[in-house]
Amino acid sequence: MKQKDQSTEETILQAARKAFTKKGLSGARMQDIADESGINKALVHYYFESKEKLFALVFEQEFGKLFSNLAAVVSSDLPLFEKIEQIVAMDFEKLSQFPDLPLFVINEVSRNPAMVVKRFRQLRIKDMLGTFQNQIDHEIKNGTIKSISATQLLINIQSLSIFPFVSKPMVKNLFKMSEKNYKLMMQLRKKEVAMFIINALKIKN
Amino acid sequence: MKQKDQSTEETILQAARKAFTKKGLSGARMQDIADESGINKALVHYYFESKEKLFALVFEQEFGKLFSNLAAVVSSDLPLFEKIEQIVAMDFEKLSQFPDLPLFVINEVSRNPAMVVKRFRQLRIKDMLGTFQNQIDHEIKNGTIKSISATQLLINIQSLSIFPFVSKPMVKNLFKMSEKNYKLMMQLRKKEVAMFIINALKIKN
DNA sequence: ACACATTTTAACCATTTGGTTAAAAATATT
DNA sequence: AATATTTTTAACCAAATGGTTAAAATGTGT
Numbered sequence: 001m002k003q004k005d006q007s008t009e010e011t012i013l014q015a016a017r018k019a020f021t022k023k024g025l026s027g028a029r030m031q032d033i034a035d036e037s038g039i040n041k042a043l044v045h046y047y048f049e050s051k052e053k054l055f056a057l058v059f060e061q062e063f064g065k066l067f068s069n070l071a072a073v074v075s076s077d078l079p080l081f082e083k084i085e086q087i088v089a090m091d092f093e094k095l096s097q098f099p100d101l102p103l104f105v106i107n108e109v110s111r112n113p114a115m116v117v118k119r120f121r122q123l124r125i126k127d128m129l130g131t132f133q134n135q136i137d138h139e140i141k142n143g144t145i146k147s148i149s150a151t152q153l154l155i156n157i158q159s160l161s162i163f164p165f166v167s168k169p170m171v172k173n174l175f176k177m178s179e180k181n182y183k184l185m186m187q188l189r190k191k192e193v194a195m196f197i198i199n200a201l202k203i204k205n
Numbered sequence: 206m207k208q209k210d211q212s213t214e215e216t217i218l219q220a221a222r223k224a225f226t227k228k229g230l231s232g233a234r235m236q237d238i239a240d241e242s243g244i245n246k247a248l249v250h251y252y253f254e255s256k257e258k259l260f261a262l263v264f265e266q267e268f269g270k271l272f273s274n275l276a277a278v279v280s281s282d283l284p285l286f287e288k289i290e291q292i293v294a295m296d297f298e299k300l301s302q303f304p305d306l307p308l309f310v311i312n313e314v315s316r317n318p319a320m321v322v323k324r325f326r327q328l329r330i331k332d333m334l335g336t337f338q339n340q341i342d343h344e345i346k347n348g349t350i351k352s353i354s355a356t357q358l359l360i361n362i363q364s365l366s367i368f369p370f371v372s373k374p375m376v377k378n379l380f381k382m383s384e385k386n387y388k389l390m391m392q393l394r395k396k397e398v399a400m401f402i403i404n405a406l407k408i409k410n
Numbered sequence: 411a412c413a414c415a416t417t418t419t420a421a422c423c424a425t426t427t428g429g430t431t432a433a434a435a436a437t438a439t440t
Numbered sequence: 441a442a443t444a445t446t447t448t449t450a451a452c453c454a455a456a457t458g459g460t461t462a463a464a465a466t467g468t469g470t
Contacts (some may be wrong), residue, residue, distance in 0.1 A: 026232040065231045113374045120378045164365035169318045200405035
């Protein structure tokens, strides 16, 4: 039960966010959301009509969180290596704050890909990818880094940043880590991942 | 509807696998499994008692698939770089065959971590991790590679291999790839990922 | 052909679940 | 204070869902 200093609407949305991110669309119950909000189930419908509409709203907000700022940083005019550090730092900060975000978004996009086509259009990916590829090509010509495509590099960065959050329960179990040890390991990662990527790009002689 | 050359039991299990991996425990319907098997719903219960038991069986099998061979390769006596190539190749082969596997397993472990504690014990992680760390430390002392922990390296390898499969619908949408282009990109990745990791480990000059 | 066991089905059942309704309680308007 | 408006609730409802039962169909050994 949440306190009543915030509006009922916001309280419900918060409870819905919690339920949906934890259990998914089909696993979450309207009754749970009502209980968590400390109100009647009918009131949830009074404010948000249907489960689907409430879910769509939650999803839109979470999806936004996941991709906010990415485009801006990727197409900024920072030097490549600094840019990589920036992206990784951004990812770790965001994911530390919202660890359930990526799995939630991935799941729902997997189950209903059509849902996000519009959202992605707004992100102006083509432009972002273009300028990023230019920067990379420039470095390659300079002999600073090995040949790689912007797409592959972005996927590598996001894989190394996001996957350990997504697979947290697996990692914890597999390596028999306590919560404390997991956090410690992730703390180390934050520093090492950017270095790992940059080193992978650098040319050896 | 599946043909009847295989036993009813196996037909049901196959349908269950399909339903559960696609929609998860809460999203899958016993009726769908029955329909897909071309039989009556009661027959599903006749063979597998309850939804939970059927799910547990499917999960156990899929979980096994995901981790089979990993321990063996990691603690084999291959040279480090060859070992990395081997792990990546293994991952790509398995995931190409069962692309829905990792998201399914990750989801259910996230929702019920207790479920896998036993399974993980059987994998003899401690031994595996120990010998792998020894090999890495040896290379570090030799000055062949930069300092890194076995844990972080394994997470890096698995992140780079698994995450693009898990996030396929996101990647496809984000980069506006057709199915063909996605497969082409993954084909390239198969070659590049191991090189990327090895290069990241190597010391410059 | 007959008895016995196994497999499969149709018809139910109880519970859960998303959603509705009509009235009560609280709040705002005059 | 009286009236209208908004917010909240208790009680329902219909559909969906996991599960059961009793009987029918099929198979097997004698």
